[in-house]
Amino acid sequence: MTRIPNSTRRDFLGRGVLAVAVLAALPAGAQTGNQAVALVRATVDEVLATVNSGRPPAQMYPAFQSIFNRRADIDAMARAALGPTARQLGAQDFAAFRQAMSGYVARKYGKRFQEFLGGRIEVGAARQLKSFWSVDSTAYLRGQTPTRVEWHVSDRSGQVRFFNLIIEGVSMLASEREEIAAMLARRRGDVRALIADLQRAG
Amino acid sequence: MRAFPIVLFLGLAGCASAPPGEIADPFEPMNRQVHGFNKSLDAAVLRPVSQALAGVGQPAEGPGAMEMVGNFGSNLALPGKVVNSLLQGRPEPASHNMFRFLVNSTLGIGGLFDLATEDFNLPEVDTGFAETLHVWGFPAGAYLELPVLGPSTQRDLVGTVVDVLLLDSMGNVVHRDVARAGLAARLLSKAGDRGQFGSTVDSVLHESADSYAQMRLLYIQRRQYEMKEQGEVIDPYSE
Numbered sequence: 001m002t003r004i005p006n007s008t009r010r011d012f013l014g015r016g017v018l019a020v021a022v023l024a025a026l027p028a029g030a031q032t033g034n035q036a037v038a039l040v041r042a043t044v045d046e047v048l049a050t051v052n053s054g055r056p057p058a059q060m061y062p063a064f065q066s067i068f069n070r071r072a073d074i075d076a077m078a079r080a081a082l083g084p085t086a087r088q089l090g091a092q093d094f095a096a097f098r099q100a101m102s103g104y105v106a107r108k109y110g111k112r113f114q115e116f117l118g119g120r121i122e123v124g125a126a127r128q129l130k131s132f133w134s135v136d137s138t139a140y141l142r143g144q145t146p147t148r149v150e151w152h153v154s155d156r157s158g159q160v161r162f163f164n165l166i167i168e169g170v171s172m173l174a175s176e177r178e179e180i181a182a183m184l185a186r187r188r189g190d191v192r193a194l195i196a197d198l199q200r201a202g
Numbered sequence: 203m204r205a206f207p208i209v210l211f212l213g214l215a216g217c218a219s220a221p222p223g224e225i226a227d228p229f230e231p232m233n234r235q236v237h238g239f240n241k242s243l244d245a246a247v248l249r250p251v252s253q254a255l256a257g258v259g260q261p262a263e264g265p266g267a268m269e270m271v272g273n274f275g276s277n278l279a280l281p282g283k284v285v286n287s288l289l290q291g292r293p294e295p296a297s298h299n300m301f302r303f304l305v306n307s308t309l310g311i312g313g314l315f316d317l318a319t320e321d322f323n324l325p326e327v328d329t330g331f332a333e334t335l336h337v338w339g340f341p342a343g344a345y346l347e348l349p350v351l352g353p354s355t356q357r358d359l360v361g362t363v364v365d366v367l368l369l370d371s372m373g374n375v376v377h378r379d380v381a382r383a384g385l386a387a388r389l390l391s392k393a394g395d396r397g398q399f400g401s402t403v404d405s406v407l408h409e410s411a412d413s414y415a416q417m418r419l420l421y422i423q424r425r426q427y428e429m430k431e432q433g434e435v436i437d438p439y440s441e
Contacts, residue, residue, distance in 0.1 A: 073438075076438040076439065077438070079438055080436055080438040108405075112401070112405075129435065130435060130437040130440065131437055131439045131440055132437065132439065145325075152436075154439055156439040163438060164436060168424065168427060169423050169424055169426060169427020169428070169433070170420055170423045170424060170427075171423060171433075171434075171436060173436050173438075174419060174423070174434065174436060175416065175419060175420070177436075178412070178415050178416060178419050179410055179411055179412070179416065182410070182411035182412035182415060183411045185412075186411060
């Protein structure tokens with residue numbers, strides 16, 4: 001009687017399980033990669049259509065906020081921007097912070113979207129990074145050298161959403177984490193005062 | 203030239219190291235004082251001057267006066283970049299920038315026009331001695347904010363000093379006055395950049411809650427990106 005040594009059998013089993021897992025994960029992963037690219041394309045199209053609509057800037061902010069609410073994982077962004085403080089907040093306070101932050105981001109970045117007037121953005125491929133996808137894009141704006149923008153996209157919220165932008169190496173989430181930490185420090189850690197400030201800022 | 207080894211030693215001897223994604227800033231109190239000075243200098247001088255310069259000599263088509271000044275200055279910086287690329291063991295960007303220098307100095311009338319980018323699709327490959335030090339394995343060291351010049355690190359400061367000395371030694375290649383004019387042109391075009399990226403600088407410098415921390419973060423991330431160093435990647439789903 002030949003006996004397969006235990007270790008070999010475990011190894012064999014392990015590899016089999018791994019192979020099945022990889023096979024199962026591959027199509028799903030590729031699918032999410034394509035979905036990430038599709039999300040970025042749709043977001044870019046919506047932003048450019050709004051910018052080129054010729055509406056006055058103040059009227060564009062609600063449109064940007066609506067795009068942001070539908071295309072971004074604001075929950076994850078709010079948690080990352082607030083850092084450890086987010087875990088100490090009650091559900092109501094966190095929801096208020098999340099709401100204030102979405103308006104603040106729409107105003108602050110919406111102001112800068114004026115530069116996209118008459119420009120175009122080319123969306124490239126997706127690559128896997130840590131637990132998410134990074135989608136490459138290049139913005140061609142009038143009278144400026146092309147700007148590289150990476151979109152970080154995840155489906156962990158249950159839907160495919162972006163949660164960070166890396167503009168020529170500068171992480172929007174890292175900047176806002178620093179900024180919100182400074183605003184919170186100015187209020188000596190009072191989150192409700194921070195929320196009130198955020199509703200006016202941007 | 204005799205001061206060079208001393209500067210190199212001073213700059214790198216005290217290189218502080220920080221965990222990845224974090225910024226070593228042991229000189230923060232001093233840096234913040236310099237930042238306060240730079241910020242008021244910007245509000246009082248740079249912002250108004252660069253805004254005034256932004257529209258000067260801007261024709262309907264082709265490069266404006268400020269762009270020509272910038273082209274002239276960056277053209278004379280190219281031989282230094284070629285030397286740096288060679289020191290980094292990268293012959294491809296070295297020949298690329300050498301070709302740029304030859305084309306723009308001749309067809310581009312002494313570097314006033316950037317034909318290498320427009321007609322030959324050869325945009326500048328930016329580098330400097332700071333990147334050479336990075337390739338040689340020196341860490342970035344502590345963060346510094348320099349008066350007038352702004353954000354830097356110990357490694358970038360040493361790099362800038364060496365680049366200026368290299369540029370100055372260009373006096374052997376081109377006339378000494380031309381080399382000096384090139385340096386002046388680069389400083390002037392810095393003021394022009396302040397005009398072009400005015401809204402970005404305004405928002406970071408004059409509208410953020412802690413402009414010192416924002417500048418520091420922006421600068422460190424930009425430098426890591428330019429040198430293809432891996433910075434911090436935020437993954438909110440990893441917990």
